[in-house]
Amino acid sequence: MKALRRFTVRAHLPERLAALAELATNLRWSWHTPTQDLFAELDRDLWARVGHDPVRILGEVPAARLDELAGDEVYARAVDAAAADLQDYLTRPRWFGRQESGPRCIAYFSMEFGVTEVLPNYSGGLGILAGDHLKAASDLGLPLIGIGLLYRSGYFRQSLTADGWQVEHYPALDPQGLPLRLLTESGAPVLVHVPMSEGRVLRARVWIAQVGRIPLLLLDSDIAENDAELRAVTDRLYGGDQDHRIKQEILAGIGGVRAVRAFTRAHGLPDPDVFHMNEGHAGFLGIERIREFMSAGMDFDAALTAVRAGTVFTTHTPVPAGIDRFAAALVRRYFGGSHGERESAALPGVSVDRILALGREADPSVFNMAHLGLRLAQRANGVSRLHGEVSRAMFAALWPGFDSAEVPIGSVTNGVHAPTWAAREWIDKAREFVGPELVEEARGWEQLQDVDLRELWSTRNTLRATLVEEIRRRLRASWLERGAAPAELGWIDEAFDPRVLTVGFARRVPTYKRLTLMLRDPDRLRALLLDPQRPVQLVVAGKSHPADDGGKALIQQVVRFADDPAVRNRIVFLPDYDMSMARYLYWGCDVWLNNPLRPLEACGTSGMKAALNGALNLSIRDGWWDEMYDGENGWAIPTADGVTDDHRRDDLEANALYDLLERSVLPRFYDRNHDDLPVRWLEMVRHTLQTLGPKVLASRMVRDYAVDYYRPAAAAYGRISADDFAGARELSDYRRRIESAWPQVKVVQVDSAGLPDTPVIGNDLWLRARVALDGLSPADVVVQAVLGRVSGDDDLSDVTAVEMSHTGTDSGTELFAVETPVPLSGAVGYTVRVLPRHHLLSSSAELGLMAAATP
Numbered sequence: 001m002k003a004l005r006r007f008t009v010r011a012h013l014p015e016r017l018a019a020l021a022e023l024a025t026n027l028r029w030s031w032h033t034p035t036q037d038l039f040a041e042l043d044r045d046l047w048a049r050v051g052h053d054p055v056r057i058l059g060e061v062p063a064a065r066l067d068e069l070a071g072d073e074v075y076a077r078a079v080d081a082a083a084a085d086l087q088d089y090l091t092r093p094r095w096f097g098r099q100e101s102g103p104r105c106i107a108y109f110s111m112e113f114g115v116t117e118v119l120p121n122y123s124g125g126l127g128i129l130a131g132d133h134l135k136a137a138s139d140l141g142l143p144l145i146g147i148g149l150l151y152r153s154g155y156f157r158q159s160l161t162a163d164g165w166q167v168e169h170y171p172a173l174d175p176q177g178l179p180l181r182l183l184t185e186s187g188a189p190v191l192v193h194v195p196m197s198e199g200r201v202l203r204a205r206v207w208i209a210q211v212g213r214i215p216l217l218l219l220d221s222d223i224a225e226n227d228a229e230l231r232a233v234t235d236r237l238y239g240g241d242q243d244h245r246i247k248q249e250i251l252a253g254i255g256g257v258r259a260v261r262a263f264t265r266a267h268g269l270p271d272p273d274v275f276h277m278n279e280g281h282a283g284f285l286g287i288e289r290i291r292e293f294m295s296a297g298m299d300f301d302a303a304l305t306a307v308r309a310g311t312v313f314t315t316h317t318p319v320p321a322g323i324d325r326f327a328a329a330l331v332r333r334y335f336g337g338s339h340g341e342r343e344s345a346a347l348p349g350v351s352v353d354r355i356l357a358l359g360r361e362a363d364p365s366v367f368n369m370a371h372l373g374l375r376l377a378q379r380a381n382g383v384s385r386l387h388g389e390v391s392r393a394m395f396a397a398l399w400p401g402f403d404s405a406e407v408p409i410g411s412v413t414n415g416v417h418a419p420t421w422a423a424r425e426w427i428d429k430a431r432e433f434v435g436p437e438l439v440e441e442a443r444g445w446e447q448l449q450d451v452d453l454r455e456l457w458s459t460r461n462t463l464r465a466t467l468v469e470e471i472r473r474r475l476r477a478s479w480l481e482r483g484a485a486p487a488e489l490g491w492i493d494e495a496f497d498p499r500v501l502t503v504g505f506a507r508r509v510p511t512y513k514r515l516t517l518m519l520r521d522p523d524r525l526r527a528l529l530l531d532p533q534r535p536v537q538l539v540v541a542g543k544s545h546p547a548d549d550g551g552k553a554l555i556q557q558v559v560r561f562a563d564d565p566a567v568r569n570r571i572v573f574l575p576d577y578d579m580s581m582a583r584y585l586y587w588g589c590d591v592w593l594n595n596p597l598r599p600l601e602a603c604g605t606s607g608m609k610a611a612l613n614g615a616l617n618l619s620i621r622d623g624w625w626d627e628m629y630d631g632e633n634g635w636a637i638p639t640a641d642g643v644t645d646d647h648r649r650d651d652l653e654a655n656a657l658y659d660l661l662e663r664s665v666l667p668r669f670y671d672r673n674h675d676d677l678p679v680r681w682l683e684m685v686r687h688t689l690q691t692l693g694p695k696v697l698a699s700r701m702v703r704d705y706a707v708d709y710y711r712p713a714a715a716a717y718g719r720i721s722a723d724d725f726a727g728a729r730e731l732s733d734y735r736r737r738i739e740s741a742w743p744q745v746k747v748v749q750v751d752s753a754g755l756p757d758t759p760v761i762g763n764d765l766w767l768r769a770r771v772a773l774d775g776l777s778p779a780d781v782v783v784q785a786v787l788g789r790v791s792g793d794d795d796l797s798d799v800t801a802v803e804m805s806h807t808g809t810d811s812g813t814e815l816f817a818v819e820t821p822v823p824l825s826g827a828v829g830y831t832v833r834v835l836p837r838h839h840l841l842s843s844s845a846e847l848g849l850m851a852a853a854t855p
Contacts, residue, residue: 013058014070019083024054025179026086028212030116031135031419033427035082041075042066051580053118055179090213094141095703102706103714106144107260107272108133109282111252112155112237113148113218115211117579119178120154121218123237123543124508125605126316128579129383130278131211132417132605136698138212139419142706145263145272147256147282149248150175150207150218151237158543158576162482164559166544166552166575170236175220180207183217183263190262192219194255195345197334202230202251206259217259219251238545246326246334249369253284254346257292273721274713276312276705277377280324280369286311286376287335287355291347298725300350301732304376306725309840310717312709313377315370315409318390318602319512324369328356331367362397374398374409378716378842379709382411383603385627390599401833401850403799408845412708413624414603415701418445421609423587425459445612445693449686454675456682460590460614465498467588471539472496474574474581495569496537501669503618504589504610506541506577509551512600515542516554518593519561520654528658529570534666537570539585541577586610591634591665594619595657597649598639599626608696614685618665620653628695633688635660712842719840731840735847737776738836744774745781747853748813750832761825768817769804769832769853778806782837782844783816790829794855798824804832 013020020038029035039054040047042061050056069075096102110130114122122128130146137144156168183190183206194202203226204219221233233247240248264271277283286307293303317323335344336352344352356364359372374380374395382388388411393404419427429451434444451459476492496502509515518525518538528536540558544551555573562571574581586592592610594601594617601623608624611617617634619625629636637660640652668681694700720727747769754766767785783806788799800823804816822828833852835844 012063014066016070016076017066017079019079020054020058023079023082023086024058025181026210026212027115027119027179028086028089028138029054030118031417033424034085038075038078038082041078042069051117055118055177059177094139096141096143096706099706099711101711101715103272103274103710104143104270105264105272106137106142106274106276106710107147107257108137108144108276108278109147109252109256109285110278111148111248111281113146113209113216114579115209115216119180119209120173120578121148121151121237122579123155125603126279129316129414129603129605132415132420132698133278133702134211134214134216135417135420136415136702138214140699140702140706141213142702142710143270144214145260146211146214146216147252147260148216148218149234149237149252150180150220151234152220152222153236153239155237156543156546159481160478160555160559160573160575164556164563164573166555168546175207178207178209180209180218182206183208183259183266185262185266190259190266191223191225192255192258192262194251194258196230196247196250199345200230202226202233202247202255204234204251204255204259206262208263215263217256217263219255219259221251242326242330245324246330249281249324250284250334253282253286254288256282257285257288272310273717274310274312274710275307276314276710277373278314279316280313280373283359283369283372283376286358286372287346293725293728294347294349298728299732300347300354301736302725302728305732305735306717306720306728307376308378309720309728310713311377311379312705312713313373313380314383314412315373315380315391315395316383316602317370318387318394318600320394325361326359326367326369328365328367331356331359370395371398378846379713380409381709382409384413384624385411386599386623387411387602390602399845399848401852402845402848403796405799406845408843410708412701412704413627413695414605414608415696415698416605416608416612417698418612421583421586422612423459423463423583425462426613429459445697446690448693449690451686451689453677453679453682453686456614456685457677460685461498463587463613464502464590465588467502467539467584468496468498470581470584470588471572471574475572478575491565491569495572496539497535497569500535500537500570501591501666502589503536503538503591503593504540504585504615505538505593506582506585507594507604507606509542509544509554510548511550511554512597513542514595514597514650515540515551516557517595517650517654517657519557520650521658522561524658526567528661528666529567531666534670535570536661536666539572539574539589541574541581541585543577582606582609586615587613589615590669591616591618593657594622594625595637595653596620596622598622598641605696608692611688611692611696614689616665616681616684616688618657618660624696628692630691632684633691634684635664716840716842727840731838734780734836734838734840738780738847738849741774741776742849742851744772745776745834745851746772747832747834747851748772750853752830754819755822759822761823762821764819765822765830766817766819767804767830767832768807768815770810770813770815771834772813773834778814778816780837782835784833784835785818785820785830786833787820787823787828787830789824790827794829796829796831 112122112127113130114127115131134146153170159167189205192204196202204221207218209216222231289307290303335346344350358375359367361368382391391409392407396404399407433447559573586609592607592615604623607617621636638656640649643649749770751768783804784801786801788796802820804818807815807817831853836847
C-alpha cells in the first residue's frame, strides 16, 4: 500500500542541543565543514544513509542518542561554539558594508538554485551558478534576496537500464522535510496571488531557504487553494509543454516580485532598488514592476523607464535555440484578459501589443524571453569574455546599425564558491596559509602555491584514492540496479587504480558538449586506457534532458563502451550526476576534460572547480578557459575553426585530443624524479593554484557584479526615482521625442580637409558635417566621426569614435566639426553618425538608434 501524501516530523531536541535546529536550517552548513562534523557525530552511519542531510538526521536519530549527547559536555560545548560562530558569521561587517555606496537591496531571480543536493532545485550549471552567487553574496555581505520556484519533484534522478539507456525518476519532495520555513505574516502563511488565463488566479505560498545571510524565496503552487492543474505548476523543473512553462515563468516573474514585497514588508526591510534576472525565465518580473508603477500614477513609458534603470539581465546561452520562446498568441492569452481582449489584464489600460513588443522578434508570431530581458534592463552581460562577444553578435539586431562590438552587453565571467567545491584538505591548508577570515571571503587562494611539492602530491594522491573508492561504490550500485547479481561484480573491487592518471568529464549532455568525442577512435582510446606503462582512466557522468533521445543515445554509447570487460576497470559512466557526486570528481581527478563546439560553451564552470583542487584543464578554448588559459595551467585542445563538415571537425579535434594525451599529458604525469615525484606536473598544479585561484572564485564574480552592475544600476535608479520619479518622466518624454523625430534625422553632407597628399599615421584630419535634426536640438544628440580600417566592401573595423562639436546653424541644418589625428595606418575610412544623448541613458547605444552618413 502506498501513501497518498508524505510529511516529515522533526525530532524534539533537548534544550541543551536546541541550537542544532538553526544550524540545520541555515544552509551555511553546506559549505561549513565544522558544522557538518557536528551532525555526523550524531550517528556516522545514519549520516551517510541520509545523504549528509542535517534535517533528516535530526528526524531519524533516536531520542536516546540526543539525550546522551545533551549530557556530553564536550559535544554540547561544540554545539554552542558552532551556534556562536554562525551568529558571528551572520552579523560581522563584511566587504560590502565597507563600501562607500551601493544598492540597499538586490532581488536575484533564477529558475533554479543549486545550493546543496539536499535541496534538489537545480538541473545543471545555471542552477549551480545561482547557488554559488548566493553563497558568495552571503560571504561578502551583499543585501541580496534570491527568488525562484520550489519544485515538488525537483529535477529527475537518473538510472540506467541493462543496455545503458537513461531512465528518469521523479521522487516527491516534502517541503517540511527540507531546510525550509514558511513566509508568514501575522502568524499565517503568506499567499501570493498571480493572474492566469481565463480569469483564473494561481496562488502560491512562499518557502524560505536561509543561505547564510541570504534569504532564498521559493514559490510553491502545490496547495489546496489551487485546482489540480494549477497545483502542478511547480511540479518539475523544465518539465511540461509550452503552456506549462509559461505558467511557471509568470509565477517566477510576477509572483516572485509579489513574494519579495511580502518578505520585505514582513521583515521591515528596504524594497530592492536592483532587480537581477539570471537568464530570461523571470522576465515577466518587469511587467509586474511596470504594473506597480502605473498603479501609483505613472504612464507606461515612464514606468518602463523606471524599471529599466534598476534592472540587470544576464544571458547564459550562446545560441538562439537555447532561449525560451513562446508563441505570441500564447502570451496574448495569458496577458489579454479573460477573453483575450486587446487590453491587458496584467496591465489595465495598456494594450497587450505593448507587452508583446517587449519580447518581439523579426517574426511577430514569436515572443522571445531574452529579448524581453534585454528590453527591460538597462544593463546586460554574458558570463565570460568570449560569451560577451558572442552575445553582442547574437543580439545585434536589437541595435540596428551598430557594430556588434558596440552592442551594450558586457561580461562578468562566472566563478565558483571555493568553500563548497574545494576538498576539506585544501580548505584546511588555505586556513593555515591565509587565515580563516580571508578563506571565508575566498581571498588569498593563490598562496597555496607555497605548499611543499611533497605535500601537494600527497594531497592529490589522497583525493584520487577517495575518488576511486566512491567510483567503486557507485559503480556497484549502478550494476545492481541494472540487474546484475552480486556474484558477478567481484571485478569492481579492482576497478580503477588510485595511482593512475584520472580524467574527468561530467556535465549535461546536449549535443554541442560532445560527450562522445572521446570515442571517436575507439581503438586509440582503448590503447590509452590499457597502456601498461602510462595508462589513463576516465570517469564520465551527465544527464540528458528527458525529452532528448539524441542525448540519451550518446550516454548509451559511452555506457556500452565502458561495459566492455576489456576496459571496464579503466572507464566508467556514473549515473545520477548531482552535487554529491560532482564534489568527488572535482576533488580527485587529475585532469578535467571539456570539448564543446567552440564558441557554444557560455562559461562552463566545472573546470574551475577542478582547478581549485589542483586538477589541470584539458579543454577547447571556449567559455572561461578561452580567457584564463596561459599555456602553463593546463592544455588547450586545438580547434578546427572554419571546417564546416561536422564529422570532419570532430575527427580533427578528437585526434588533437588524443595527441595531447599521448605526447604531453601522460608523459608529464608519469615522468618522476628519484623521490617518485612528478615535479613538472606539480609545478603546473602549483601554477594553476596561483594563477587561476583568484580568478575562478565566485567572490570575484560577485564583486564584479556589485561594482560594475549593481552599484551603477542602483545609482541610475536613484536618479530616475528622485523627486517622485521626475527623472523617469523626463527620460521617457525624451525617448518619445527622439523616436518620433528619428526617421527624419539625417547626415546631409560630410566634408574633409587637412591631410597631406601622402598621409601618415597621426596626421590631423578635419571633418565637417551638416545634420538635419527635425526639430531636435543639438543637445539632444551626439554627432561622432568614426574612423577605422576599411575593407574592400567599405566596412569599417577597429573603429575609433570622436565626438564632433556643434559650430552653428545654417538653413535649418546643424553644423558639426572636429579635428582628429588619423589613428591607423593602411586602408583607413571614416563616416559620421548621429546618436541620442541624455544624461540618464547608460550609453549612447542604449536606445538602438543611429543615423549614419550614406554614400
